[in-house]
Amino acid sequence: MSHAPYGSWPSPVDAALVAAHDGHPEALGAVGEEVWWTAPRPAEGGRRALLRLRPDAPAPVSVLPAPWNVRNRVHEYGGQPWAGAARETGGPLVVFTDAGDQRLYALEPDLDTAPRPLTPVSAVGGGLRWCDPLVLPERGEAWCVLEEFTGDGPGDVRRLLAAVPLDGSAAEDRSAVRELTDDAHRFVTGPRLSPDGTRLAWLVWDHPRMPWDGTELLVAEVDAAGRPGPPRTMLGGPGESVAQVEWAEDGTLLALSDRAGFWQPYRLDPDIGEAVQLCDRREEFAGALWKVGFRWMVPLPHGTLAVLHGLGTARLAVLDPDRGELADAVGPWTEWWPSLAACGERVVGIAAGPERDYEVVALDTATGHCRVLAEHHTDRVDPGYLPRPEPRVFTGPEGREIHAQIHRPRHPELTGPPDSAPPFVIWAHGGPTGSAPLVLDLEIAYFTSRGIGVAEVNYGGSTGYGRAYRERLRGRWGVVDVEDCAAVARALVAEGGAAPGRLAIRGGSAGGYTAAASLSDPATADLYAAGTISYPLLDLAGWASDGTHDLESHYLESLIGPLAEVPERYRERSPAYRAERIVAPFVLLQGLDDVVCPPEQAEALLAAVAGRGVPHAYLSFAGEGHGFRRAATVERALEAELALYARAFGFDRNDLAPLDLAAGREAR
Template sequence: MVTLAPYGSWESPLTAELAASGDGRPEYLGAVGDEVWWTAPRPTEGGRRALMRRRADGTEESVLPAPWNVRNRVHEYGGQPWAGVVTPSGPLVVFTDFADQRLYAVEPDTGGAPRPLTPVSATGGGLRWCEPVVRAELGEVWCVLEEFTGEGPTDVRRVIAAVPLDGSAAGDRTKVRELTDDSRRFVTGPRISPDGRQVAWITWDHPSMPWDGTELRVAAITADGTFEDARTVAGGPDESVAQAEWAADGSLIAATDRTGWWNLHQVDPATGEAVNLCPREEEFAGGLWKLGLRWFAPLASGLIAAVHGKGDTRLGILDPKTGDLADVPGSWTEWASALAVSGDRVTGVAAGPYTGHEIVELDTSTGHTRVVGAAHRDVVDPAYYPRPQHRTFTGPGGREVHAHLYPPHNPDFAAPEGELPPYVVWVHGGPTGQVPLVLDLELAWFTSRGIGVVEVNYGGSTGYGREYRNRLREQWGVVDVEDCAAAARALADEGLADPARLAVRGGSAGGWTSAASLTSPLTEGLYACGTVIYPILDLTGWATGETHDFESEYLVSLVGRLDEVPERFAERSPVNRAEQVRAPFVLLQGLDDVICPPVQCERFLERIAGRGVPHAYLTYEGEGHGFRRADTMISAVNAEMSLYAQTFGFEAPGVPVLELGQ
């Protein structure tokens, strides 16, 4: 029997605890012999990342007990934190632990405890390690070293370094061999050719971000394990090389956007001549937000496994000789940038509209796929999941705005005749990022209670080519705000959403767009309320030391140069437009966030005080940029729902009432 009840007041089996049950997806897949290993979120264990192992018999186990947290802080977002090889005594694994950022080695089958390989530094952010490659034959692990040279967030250098596996560098920094100099601000981990004679890596410098312009570098490896004759073979200020790998035959494959799309090219390491292996107006890579992302992986057979698509992504097998690309069948609409190869098997992380991220194996010899890890499990009847739709809205000037629509959905409830549902515009972070159309229990928590959601891949998002991505250049706070507003207004105009009950929410760069949308004249009166999560609120502050090194000059492309257009920085910043805020809002912030620090929220709230705008500010000890702990996420979704209930005028069953001050 279907019960009539106002939108937002519907009861749902999806609880706040279930909505908070995942703080992400499996990441950083790797093959250790015939086994697949990865890292997995553990929200109920203090938000740590566990290193998981799938044995040959199909059983999964956590390699290290709590509190080991296999995660690093390189670029603050972290990157590939582990690598492993098979030895006569079993797997040898090196990994970084989040607590002290040291590199450790462990042989789990021998019962030994992890032993440190690198020292601790008290200077600034210390020593950090990423993208390890175990060179057992040399007794070393090669990886990215991020080393702070002072107390400031930009007092940092990065090189490719070799760390002894015998532990001799655990107390002696001088035992670490540096394989590159620090003339480039950013480097990725080394990719070593099959014959061991060449190495490739990617570099870039401020003010470029890795999706703006990078260089693919190649060097010879000498007999004593040093690099010589380093040279640039691809890339430049207007060409982004996102990933490079050596194929089994010794050829170099790179994902570069020189055509306007990240396509796979075979690059001659001697001349730099490049051949597009599969010319398409599709992306075969994305934004390199974390070191170690892997969109493609060469197989021993010469074929290449490749994640590709426009918006949605698929896993395909590319024959580089013919350019033929055969896609893997299945209902998955997203394949993450995480591929591992062992023999003729390819393993990836995939999700769909009705399934969360799970680990899928493809046997290229048969074409068969199967889920081999982190299998999706329906925590409630799938009838309560949303029924998403692809939408393309029209923005200013007739431009396309890509989005995903999630109408309210609950089989037990319907709204009274004539009532239109409230809708929340979800704004993804980055802003050079993308939101996929996949099952998200936090989103389902809202739709199953009668609140619609529209996720907008506004101009500047990845997945739609460089031209779409470049729409945001110097237009942050304008194009993103306009595109999100276009989606909201279209839903109201189409009679799908209540124009008086629209909201906006987002975290990080999405928090910026949400706050900008509450203060911008472009959207005056559009949104009834907003949820702003660990946001950027003051561009001038963010450009002058209030963030980390990786993004410290990001605003050059997003806004302009501060010394040239200071008025633009001031005019667009929500902190300077606080008097424009009329709508109630909730502000959520981790107190350990060094990317979007609490000081920006505090500055904004000082200017809101006394203006009569209902709001709440919730802070969380021990949380950084991106909430990871179950109790934090439960608090956050309840606070957000309470804001909507109070603003939109419905009772939210089971949701604690959040006190909104003024």
């Protein structure tokens, strides 16, 4: 191995490669024996394609050409955008939402006809949005979640379950949409119809709760005309989160609830509501319900269940509910996306591992054998350029555990100078109620293959470790997350694994807040030599006062406290109001179409640091929202971040586009 300064190593993992493979398959489902899912297309404006894999086909096909974009904006983050039903003649009938106009469309791919609109366009506010459909050809309807804006404000909205005619009669007529429920609750999940069609189940919650705080499982009787009656609450409440509900073949309910401190599976009798725990493991069988339609559990024939479970991971297993026993699927996958489906005796899902991209994988429950169906992993570069992640548990303030994943620099031909340690970037994930999965990530390899380490910190408040760990952040956002990230950084330095004075912090969305809060906190401002802040939240009070979308508009009441009661806390923890403490150079990245963390948030920090002599650059991207999808955006953002570290850590590169940290602005 030759020696070369950390950060200067040549690497085939360039920004174009990362951008070309940004994102992964999602929204998987079964249509009879066929498997369908959506996949990213960064080079095509960031759209999501809809793919179809027939049982006898060697490869999937895209059923919709560009510019069709199978995605919706329910809750702004979107929900399950499609569903289908197999038919005896004419092939499958699929309904989907398109990102362009947010309408629901019908698609009959075997009839070679163009998609037919099923719902109208509304000019009021955010319009009409649909997600998590249930296709019912025998009823001539698709039952969905409807998000309907009634005004121009982010809170001028109602949500309910609705039935959309499949004949297109509602394509220009909102009144032809049949409302299945009222809008008594602020948020609803998709409909789940019992096997005999006589009962409907769904989940609801209300402000100020988020779905991981408390939800309710409702059940209503459905009459012969398809009209649900008054609902009954079967499970859940303000302090209990029910993340998913399904019907078993025998007509009982299956639910994932955290009433015992972890999301675990339960069976309920819909007549009396008695809940029986099916597997008493102190593990998580679900996660944060950021998107309507996530599925961590799916019923299988013969009464077993396919489930995802683990602590900090999500492994696939088959659960025998009578014995409470799990049989884990065998394979190299450590993380399964919450998008399980059943195809007869097979369980199909989307899985990845530390050395594998997300793939479409099928488990044959009769044999226990797993095989990749599509989206096969291929080594984009020599695996010697990829890091080998190390799951770690660090000790933080008050002796609390901090979970993290350490990705050390790795190169097949180079190592750093003798008796030296590499620079490290601390990554704070978004959410903040979320986590960093233990999977192959070319964006991480972009840095590690150049000699820069990455530490992903699942700070207190993260999912995957039980409700108590998740609730460490209650009232302490901007404190616990900042302390935990700093504790990991300092521990790496103390171990000799990271160079003192050559640490940076980065994050997007809530992680962008943590990064900015860390740069402006007196206890940590001197710890970091640089920071990358992407589509962040920076002015807490402004964000909580109609400064964001409806889903998260009350989120800070739990993370910070009620604004009317602790206004000083909102100001003290806002990076925009303590910018005088920032001394490290930073890059600020922002999508101009972001409605979750609007550009005004970034502009507030820019105004606060103006004239203070802190080197910084602002890159804004037209056409991008909350999170970047276009290949050109991902490339520019990565190269700007690396250019920042080159300056802050003191290494030379001649393969980067110029980044003027003195100018403070670079519009895109």
